[in-house]
Amino acid sequence: MIGYLAQRLLQAAGVLLGVSIVTFLLAFLLPADPARMIAGRSATVQTVESIRQQLGLDRPLPVQYVNYLGKLLRGDLGRSYAQKAEVTKLIRSRLAPTLQLALAGILFELLIGLPAGIVAALRRGTAVDQAVMAFAFVGVSAPQFVVGLLLIYVFAYLLPLFPLGGYGTPLHVVLPAVAVGLAGGGWYARVTRSAMIDVLRQDYVRTARAKGVFPAKVVFKHVLKNAVLPVVALVGLDIGVFMGGIVIVESVFGWPGIGQMIWQAIQLVDIPVIMGGVLVTALFVVVGNLLADLVYPVLDPRIRYS
Amino acid sequence: MKRTHTPGSLPPRPRQHGVLRRLGLAFGALLLSASLVHAQEQGGSAVVSFQDDISTLDPAIGYDWQNWSIIKSIFDGLMDYVPGTTELVPHLAESYEVSDDGLTYTFVLRQGVLFHNGREMVADDVRYSIERVLNPETQSPGQGFYLSIAGAQEFIDGAADSVAGIEVVDDYTIRFTTSEPDASFLHKLGLNFAHVVPQEAVEAAAGDFGHQPVGTGGFKLKEWVLGQRVVLERNPDYFEEGLPYLDEITFQVGVDPNVAFLRLQRGEVDILGDGIPAARYTEVINDPVLGEQVAMGEQMQTGYVTINVAMEPFTDVRVRRALNMAINKDRIVRIVNNRAVPANQILPPLFESHADDYEGYPYDPEAARALLAEAGYPDGFDTELYAYNVAPNDRIAQAIQADLAEIGVNVELRTQAQSTVIEAGGAGQAPLLWSGGMAWIADYPDPNNFYWPILACASNIPGGWNWARYCNEDLEARAARADTLARSDQADERVAEWREIFLAIMEDAPWIPVFHELQVSMHSTNVTGPKEIFVDPMHIPVHYEMVRRAQ
Numbered sequence: 001m002i003g004y005l006a007q008r009l010l011q012a013a014g015v016l017l018g019v020s021i022v023t024f025l026l027a028f029l030l031p032a033d034p035a036r037m038i039a040g041r042s043a044t045v046q047t048v049e050s051i052r053q054q055l056g057l058d059r060p061l062p063v064q065y066v067n068y069l070g071k072l073l074r075g076d077l078g079r080s081y082a083q084k085a086e087v088t089k090l091i092r093s094r095l096a097p098t099l100q101l102a103l104a105g106i107l108f109e110l111l112i113g114l115p116a117g118i119v120a121a122l123r124r125g126t127a128v129d130q131a132v133m134a135f136a137f138v139g140v141s142a143p144q145f146v147v148g149l150l151l152i153y154v155f156a157y158l159l160p161l162f163p164l165g166g167y168g169t170p171l172h173v174v175l176p177a178v179a180v181g182l183a184g185g186g187w188y189a190r191v192t193r194s195a196m197i198d199v200l201r202q203d204y205v206r207t208a209r210a211k212g213v214f215p216a217k218v219v220f221k222h223v224l225k226n227a228v229l230p231v232v233a234l235v236g237l238d239i240g241v242f243m244g245g246i247v248i249v250e251s252v253f254g255w256p257g258i259g260q261m262i263w264q265a266i267q268l269v270d271i272p273v274i275m276g277g278v279l280v281t282a283l284f285v286v287v288g289n290l291l292a293d294l295v296y297p298v299l300d301p302r303i304r305y306s
Numbered sequence: 307m308k309r310t311h312t313p314g315s316l317p318p319r320p321r322q323h324g325v326l327r328r329l330g331l332a333f334g335a336l337l338l339s340a341s342l343v344h345a346q347e348q349g350g351s352a353v354v355s356f357q358d359d360i361s362t363l364d365p366a367i368g369y370d371w372q373n374w375s376i377i378k379s380i381f382d383g384l385m386d387y388v389p390g391t392t393e394l395v396p397h398l399a400e401s402y403e404v405s406d407d408g409l410t411y412t413f414v415l416r417q418g419v420l421f422h423n424g425r426e427m428v429a430d431d432v433r434y435s436i437e438r439v440l441n442p443e444t445q446s447p448g449q450g451f452y453l454s455i456a457g458a459q460e461f462i463d464g465a466a467d468s469v470a471g472i473e474v475v476d477d478y479t480i481r482f483t484t485s486e487p488d489a490s491f492l493h494k495l496g497l498n499f500a501h502v503v504p505q506e507a508v509e510a511a512a513g514d515f516g517h518q519p520v521g522t523g524g525f526k527l528k529e530w531v532l533g534q535r536v537v538l539e540r541n542p543d544y545f546e547e548g549l550p551y552l553d554e555i556t557f558q559v560g561v562d563p564n565v566a567f568l569r570l571q572r573g574e575v576d577i578l579g580d581g582i583p584a585a586r587y588t589e590v591i592n593d594p595v596l597g598e599q600v601a602m603g604e605q606m607q608t609g610y611v612t613i614n615v616a617m618e619p620f621t622d623v624r625v626r627r628a629l630n631m632a633i634n635k636d637r638i639v640r641i642v643n644n645r646a647v648p649a650n651q652i653l654p655p656l657f658e659s660h661a662d663d664y665e666g667y668p669y670d671p672e673a674a675r676a677l678l679a680e681a682g683y684p685d686g687f688d689t690e691l692y693a694y695n696v697a698p699n700d701r702i703a704q705a706i707q708a709d710l711a712e713i714g715v716n717v718e719l720r721t722q723a724q725s726t727v728i729e730a731g732g733a734g735q736a737p738l739l740w741s742g743g744m745a746w747i748a749d750y751p752d753p754n755n756f757y758w759p760i761l762a763c764a765s766n767i768p769g770g771w772n773w774a775r776y777c778n779e780d781l782e783a784r785a786a787r788a789d790t791l792a793r794s795d796q797a798d799e800r801v802a803e804w805r806e807i808f809l810a811i812m813e814d815a816p817w818i819p820v821f822h823e824l825q826v827s828m829h830s831t832n833v834t835g836p837k838e839i840f841v842d843p844m845h846i847p848v849h850y851e852m853v854r855r856a857q
Contacts, residue, residue: 032725033769036732040369041771042749042759044450046462048769050442082361084445084516093532149564157568164574165565166558167534251357254560256533264358269725 004305008293012286019282020072023275024065032269034081055081068275077279078272080265087276090261094245095280097167098257101180101249102242104173106235108181112139113188114231118224120189121196133193136186148179148252165254176253180246184238188231195227225299232299236292240285245277350855351554352833354848355566356579359559360536362516363527365501366439366446371747372579374498375845376557379538379550381501381521384413384432385492389849390838392606392656392751394492398427398502398522408487408792415478420543421504422526429480433472435502437461440469448499451749454488487792489800493750496844524550524851533560538850551835551854576830577840577848584697587643590828603841604656605825606748608649608756611691611706611818612731612739612774620737624681626815629738630667631674632713638705639821641698646821652756652808654822656843659753659804666812666819674713686714692736694743695721702820703740731773739773745823751843753804757785761811776816781807832856 035052036043043051052058056067071078077087113136120132155175156162162175199205200223208222209215245259258277265273296303362368365381378386386397396402399413419427439446440458452458457470471483484491494500507520519527524546525538536557540550558575563583569575582590582600590596611633619625635648650666653659678686693703700721707717717738720730724743730736748755759765762785763777784807791800811817825841827848834856839849 030725031729032723033729033732036728036769037725038445038447040447041744041746042450042755043447044453045767045769047447047449050449050462051445054442054445079513084362084364084367085514090532097533149562152565152568157572164569164572165561250560252562252565254558254562254565256560260359260560261533267724268361 001305008290012290015286016279016282020069020275020279021065023278024068025061027271027274028061030269034269034271037269038081072279077276080270080273082265082268082270082273087272090273091258091276091280094256094258094261097255098243098245098259100173101176101246101255101257102239104177105180105184105242105246105249106238108177109184109188109238110231110235112181112185114192116185116189117192118196120193121200121227124193124197129193132189136189138186139182140184140186142183144179144183144246144248145252147182148176148249151175151179152252165252167254167256176249176255179249179253180242188234191230191234192227195230196223199223199227229296229299232292232295236288236290236295237285239288239291240281241288243284243288244281347854347857348548348551349553350551350832351556352552352576352853352855353556353558353574354577354579354850355561355569355575356557356559357561357563357566359533360557363519363536364516365498365503365519365521366435366444366448367516368498369447371846375842375848375850376536376538377498377501377519378523378845379525379555379850380519380523380527381498381503382419382523383496383498383501384415385496387496387751387844389845389852390603390836390842392843394496394751397496398432402492404792404794406793408489408790409484411482411484411491412475413480413482415480416545417478419522419545421507421522422520422541423504423507425504425506427502427504427522428477429474430477431502431504432480433468433474434505436472436500437469438503438508439499446499448497451494451497451499454484454486454491456483456485487790489789489792489796490750490752490754491792493752497750525555528554535559546851550851552850555850555853570828570830573830573832576833577853578828579847581826582828584643587645591643596828599831600826600828601837601840602645603825603838603843604654605823605841605843605846606654606656606751607745607823608652608654609646609745609820609823610649610652610741611820612736612741613816613818614734614737614739614773614775615814615816616734616775617737619681619683619687622681623815624677625683627667628674628677628681628713629710629715630815630818631670631677632715633706633709633818633820634669635820636669637709638702641701641705642821642823645826646823649819649822651812652761652817652819653753656751657753657756658801659808661805661809664809664812667815671709671712678713678715683714686716688716688718689737690720691717691738691740692720692722692727692730693740694724694727696724696743699740699742702742706738706740728771732769732771734768734773734775736773740820741773747846753801753808754785754789757804757807761816774816776811776814778811778814781810829853 035048035055035057039048039051056064079086080090116132116136120129123129152164152175156164163172166172205222245257245262247259247263250257250259262274262277356372358372360373361370363373363377363380365377368377382398384397384399385394387393388395398416398419400416402411402413404411415429421427436452438444439448440452440461442462455469455471457466460466461469473481475481502522504520508515511518517530524541524544526541528539529537538555540553563580566575566578567583567586570578591600613620613626613629615621639646639648651661651664691703691706693699703719703721707719710717728744731739746756746760760771761776763779763782765772766775766777788800788803825847827840829840832855833853835853839852842849
């Protein structure tokens with residue numbers, strides 16, 4: 001196991017390095033000039049060039065990248081072009097809300113998706129099955145912006161049950177998490193359903209039923225533990241994706257997550273912030289997948305890592 | 307400049323007691339009642355909502371429409387504008403004198419003005435603040451405005467330790483000398499870049515002064531939770547008596563405009579920083595109750611299409627004039643829900659140099675087609691129009707495309723991200739460019755600000771904002787001369803000269819001026835104030851120090 005872990009961590013470092021190179025190149029291939037964006041419209045040529053020099057943007061690309069990497073290895077993500085503040089400080093202020101929304105979102109995805117998938121699988125072929133799958137389909141297809149606004153309008157404005165967006169108390173996270181859950185829950189439902197159908201067909205399930213084991217116990221003890229493996233994979237992916245920020249939900253609900261930060265940085269061509277945000281996202285994708293992979297052997301002892 | 311509104315209701319200042327007892331008593335009674343009234347008006351808090359995060363509150367760096375007025379609430383400059391107007395008046399300066407040759411400006415500063423950290427502001431702070439803006443290490447967008455100060459260039463180049471043209475005479479007197487008469491110098495001292503900052507606070511912040519602002523203004527920073535809110539509290543030592551009215555003002559960021567609107571109706575938000583959401587606009591304006599909470603005002607803005615005069619077929623002035631006659635500006639104004647007035651010239655009506663009786667190019671597609679034929683294009687031609695892809699600019703671009711199709715000009719639309727469009731314009735690649743979203747709003751109410759950055763030969767360079775690639779050497783010389791008319795007795799001559807210059811530019815037709823956008827803002831019934839301060843043309847968008855709680 002230790003060997004496996006070491007191997008995975010090495011791979012992770014390689015992935016992150018690759019991500020940093022690609023993002024760096026893409027950022028500079030953008031047909032936009034950060035120095036000019038900062039200098040603004042009334043600036044003289046002298047001011048624009050002076051800013052370019054101050055930011056080190058006049059040096060050759062490989063030199064800039066090496067400087068960036070050097071600082072990165074020391075934990076320094078540079079300073080925002082627009083705000084002049086340290087990128088690490090900006091990201092740190094957004095980590096907690098992003099994590100909160102990511103976890104709450106995954107929780108609702110599970111709360112909505114798992115029961116739906118289980119019910120659909122157990123009642124396979126019936127109207128219940130079709131209704132549940134239709135609901136899942138709608139959830140996945142509906143634009144998150146519309147769903148979000150609708151949730152706010154109904155449950156925060158018409159019925160003042162929840163706050164009108166914002167961040168702070170546990171009540172604030174409910175509606176955004178539901179918005180995320182409705183969108184992702186559909187996937188979870190489908191995956192759970194098909195995994196369960198596969199497992200329900202297995203011989204050992206028929207054996208358990210034949211032995212007279214109570215149906216619910218069959219489902220929860222034998223079937224679910226095996227059917228849930230693909231769901232674990234999804235959760236792992238989701239952790240990574242959500243930690244990169246869910247821009248649309250964040251925008252609608254005024255949630256101070258990383259997504260909004262990266263989005264604004266893109267508008268302003270604030271390259272250090274974009275790079276910092278993307279690297280943090282990549283880090284969480286790697287971590288999320290690693291965690292998922294480490295959970296498998298716990299659920300299914302047949303899976304072993306050498 | 308044209309005075310468009312009477313100054314807002316500033317609090318009455320206490321008068322001197324007269325010698326006669328009766329007069330003394332009468333004045334005393336007046337004083338008591340006045341202070342009772344304004345004591346009632348003072349207090350309370352308000353919430354302003356914004357979608358985008360506030361980037362920085364450093365006056366040397368901050369240069370977007372969102373932080374401009376917030377910075378003006380935390381800092382002050384030598385000059386400022388009467389709230390709600392474009393009228394320039396001394397602010398931190400008690401008085402000033404301009405020498406006869408127009409080269410030397412001597413300011414006497416107010417005494418007893420305190421920074422938020424308790425220290426008194428003195429003339430050396432003014433020197434420090436402006437040198438800071440000139441210093442390349444600060445990366446200030448405003449550096450170019452102060453090049454007219456003698457010795458500024460040497461300071462920037464590192465050849466001098468200080469700027470020769472800034473002289474601290476004593477603690478309360480500072481003298482500026484310009485290398486040439488600069489008629490807009492006083493306006494430049496009213497820009498945020500010239501607002502006064504304390505050196506010790508800048509250095510203590512170690513590069514993060516933008517998040518730890520310390521100034522002399524009516525509000526000081528109480529709390530900043532990154533990505534969520536900025537809270538300002540009243541500065542009890544503010545030198546303007548009675549201001550600000552509010553005890554506290556909170557800027558909540560990350561709020562979607564639609565949600566902000568819902569919050570306004572609930573009373574959780576008092577001012578919509580991003581304005582009324584587009585989908586609700588017509589409904590709100592026409593509502594008898596909600597309409598009362600809306601303020602609309604002019605701004606120093608023009609939305610225009612630039613025509614690249616260096617590209618065929620636009621090298622022919624007849625083609626450019628034909629395009630001017632082809633655009634249905636009334637229809638475009640309707641696309642933005644009448645939140646604009648059609649423009650027939652470059653300067654907006656707020657400017658004194660605006661030519662009130664100029665008719666411009668009429669909307670006449672027939673005449674346009676005839677002119678094109680005369681220029682050798684009876685069947686029209688193909689070209690491209692660049693535009694910012696965020697609504698309503700994409701629809702405006704489509705309207706322009708349709709209008710030009712009427713006269714045989716086939717336009718391919720290139721609607722892209724703002725920075726991409728700016729880049730294309732700067733590189734001289736765009737044959738036609740709709741400026742919406744990046745339309746020109748003057749930095750200060752002087753006509754030269756509508757010329758030098760966007761129409762001058764000097765800005766006709768790669769990366770410059772003169773996207774029309776326009777250069778008229780004669781007009782350039784006239785413009786430079788007009789800017790040397792710095793004395794107050796030359797003011798009328800200067801206004802007339804700039805009027806002529808811009809009319810001459812219209813003859814050359816490097817632009818199609820389309821409309822002058824109006825500023826619109828909406829506030830809750832919890833706050834009030836003179837309408838002008840909610841659409842202040844200088845303290846954009848709202849003059850926060852003048853907002854007060856409604857009784």
